[in-house]
Amino acid sequence: MQNLIDIKGVTHAYRTRHGALPVLDNLDISVPQGEFCAVVGPSGCGKSTLTRLISGLMKPNAGEVWLSGEKITSPRKTVGMAFQNPVLLEWRTIIENVVLPLEIVAPSMPKAQANDRAMHLLEMVGLKGFESKRPSELSGGMRQRASLCRAIVHKPEVLIMDEPFGALDNFTREDLWQTMRDLRAAEPFTAVLITHDLRESVFLGDQVVVLSGRPARTQYVLNVDLPHDRTIDILYEKEAVGMLHVLREQIRIAQGRDGGTDGGAH
Amino acid sequence: MERFQKIAVPLLAIAVFLALWEFVVWINGWPPYKMAAPSDLPAAFIRFQDQFIGMGWQTLWRTVLGLALAVVFGTLLGMVMGFSRVARDALYPLLVGFNAVPKATLVPVIALIFIGQHDFNTVLMAFLISFFPIAVSVGIGLSTLEPEYRDILAALGASKLTIFRKIALPKTLPEFFGALKVSVTLAFIGTNLVEIVSPHGKGLGALFLSGQINSDYPLMFAVLIALAVLGILLYYGVVALERIFAGWAEREAQ
Ligand SMILES: Nc1ncnc2c1ncn2[C@@H]1O[C@H](COP(=O)(O)OP(=O)(O)OP(=O)(O)O)[C@@H](O)[C@H]1O
Ligand SMILES: [Mg+2]
Numbered sequence A: 001m002q003n004l005i006d007i008k009g010v011t012h013a014y015r016t017r018h019g020a021l022p023v024l025d026n027l028d029i030s031v032p033q034g035e036f037c038a039v040v041g042p043s044g045c046g047k048s049t050l051t052r053l054i055s056g057l058m059k060p061n062a063g064e065v066w067l068s069g070e071k072i073t074s075p076r077k078t079v080g081m082a083f084q085n086p087v088l089l090e091w092r093t094i095i096e097n098v099v100l101p102l103e104i105v106a107p108s109m110p111k112a113q114a115n116d117r118a119m120h121l122l123e124m125v126g127l128k129g130f131e132s133k134r135p136s137e138l139s140g141g142m143r144q145r146a147s148l149c150r151a152i153v154h155k156p157e158v159l160i161m162d163e164p165f166g167a168l169d170n171f172t173r174e175d176l177w178q179t180m181r182d183l184r185a186a187e188p189f190t191a192v193l194i195t196h197d198l199r200e201s202v203f204l205g206d207q208v209v210v211l212s213g214r215p216a217r218t219q220y221v222l223n224v225d226l227p228h229d230r231t232i233d234i235l236y237e238k239e240a241v242g243m244l245h246v247l248r249e250q251i252r253i254a255q256g257r258d259g260g261t262d263g264g265a266h
Numbered sequence B: 001m002e003r004f005q006k007i008a009v010p011l012l013a014i015a016v017f018l019a020l021w022e023f024v025v026w027i028n029g030w031p032p033y034k035m036a037a038p039s040d041l042p043a044a045f046i047r048f049q050d051q052f053i054g055m056g057w058q059t060l061w062r063t064v065l066g067l068a069l070a071v072v073f074g075t076l077l078g079m080v081m082g083f084s085r086v087a088r089d090a091l092y093p094l095l096v097g098f099n100a101v102p103k104a105t106l107v108p109v110i111a112l113i114f115i116g117q118h119d120f121n122t123v124l125m126a127f128l129i130s131f132f133p134i135a136v137s138v139g140i141g142l143s144t145l146e147p148e149y150r151d152i153l154a155a156l157g158a159s160k161l162t163i164f165r166k167i168a169l170p171k172t173l174p175e176f177f178g179a180l181k182v183s184v185t186l187a188f189i190g191t192n193l194v195e196i197v198s199p200h201g202k203g204l205g206a207l208f209l210s211g212q213i214n215s216d217y218p219l220m221f222a223v224l225i226a227l228a229v230l231g232i233l234l235y236y237g238v239v240a241l242e243r244i245f246a247g248w249a250e251r252e253a254q
Helices: A047-054 A094-098 A100-105 A111-124 A140-152 A170-186 A198-204 A232-236 A238-254 B002-028 B038-047 B049-083 B085-100 B103-113 B118-143 B147-154 B160-197 B204-213 B217-249
Strands: A003-016 A019-032 A036-040 A062-067 A079-083 A158-162 A190-194 A207-211 A218-223
Touching (some): A003 A047, A019 A036, A019 A190, A019 A218, A047 A062, A047 A158, A047 A190, A094 A140, A100 A111, A100 B160, A140 A158, A198 A232, A198 A238, A218 A238, B049 B160, B103 B160, B147 B160, B160 B204, B204 B217
Parallel strands (some): A036 A207, A079 A158, A158 A190
């Protein structure tokens, strides 16, 4: 199968006052069409940088990013993004927020059609009846749902998410995992999800990429051979628990610590 | 009830203020040529009715025009400073220095450069004195825009102008109107400054000057009241605009 996302030998460094700060080092990631790639790694290793490179907001110093057979040198309309902060525009209602990308990507689309599309998504994530509210009237979890709708309203090929559930409490987060699972079944996007939560990566990912500490390399790739219609319960079953153990171990290595000591050794 | 309170309370405050003023003048037995009492003012207003309307209009349009220029120029300058670090570093000290100069000292300078151009000088002063807060607020609003706000559109290949129009501009509107409230008062001061010191000038400032020359104290106080009323009108004009364009930023009272 052709890969929809191909990250080949991407290397990047920031220029800072104290000289170059290498962040990504010869990174390789491939995501086949329609698959869900979860990326985990130590804090500050370069995950957000990676999302900005995939979306074309920045160009890597070396290496290439390919999306559906095209080399990325600048942003394109076929990308959707969601962040930890829902970044909803306070002066727009929820539905006006959701249609925002359509105003850029398809300016000639009739308003009614754009609203229909937005309403359809809002219904899917359980926000029916909230479309005319202001973002400040919604809870954090609801805002993040609206933010996800906005990220996919223009049917992007690639959905890039940078810790979208990171600021939510545990139960809300699990709710949103299930929402994400359902969206994924209904919409055709290929996804990259940055996360700090190993359970999240196993629940949602078809593959989990573990990045090493800064500068980040691809340290380990776990294939999650579980059915797509997962339930939260699956995380407590043997197979998933085994994967979580493996990932935990890899994170320890990425953090530069020996297995088992978990930080206490310093 | 709430609406009634909103209107009644300030009116009552004004009434109390006028009563106190009247009382102080009466208890001290000041004659009108020392200090006018509120009861002397209606006569002055009626006597100079046409003057008040004509001159008030002069003051109003020149203030509003100067402010409008300040909004355009201040916003452009703020945009340049907000989007470019280099421009910010270059312009900031200049602007701060310019703002620090007491504007009263500019009046004779302007009057010398543009001799006799009374309208032009007045509008220019209103503009010069009021663009600074607008430039600073727009500049800071743009330069402190969280990158994610930019990225939601930039990731789709939207142009800088689109991002400015759809996100940066509306997002800075609350700060912009905060600055505009300061600027409108400053522009008003700038207009009056030129009107008062220019011989053969126009506007309420000139009317004040003629009151002074003729020792017509009730007229002078009447002008002060007219200025206060006009200042309040201008200020609440800005508040009304703020309600319309940035009403979303207002939180419901808890
Ligand atoms: N614009 C920038 N200029 C200079 N250095 C930067 C810039 N952005 C990020 N960095 C640095 O690059 C490194 C990687 O940052 P990045 O945000 O990609 O990490 P991250 O993996 O997303 O971290 P976190 O897990 O905390 O979200 C950090 O050390 C950060 O300080
Ligand atoms: Mg990050």
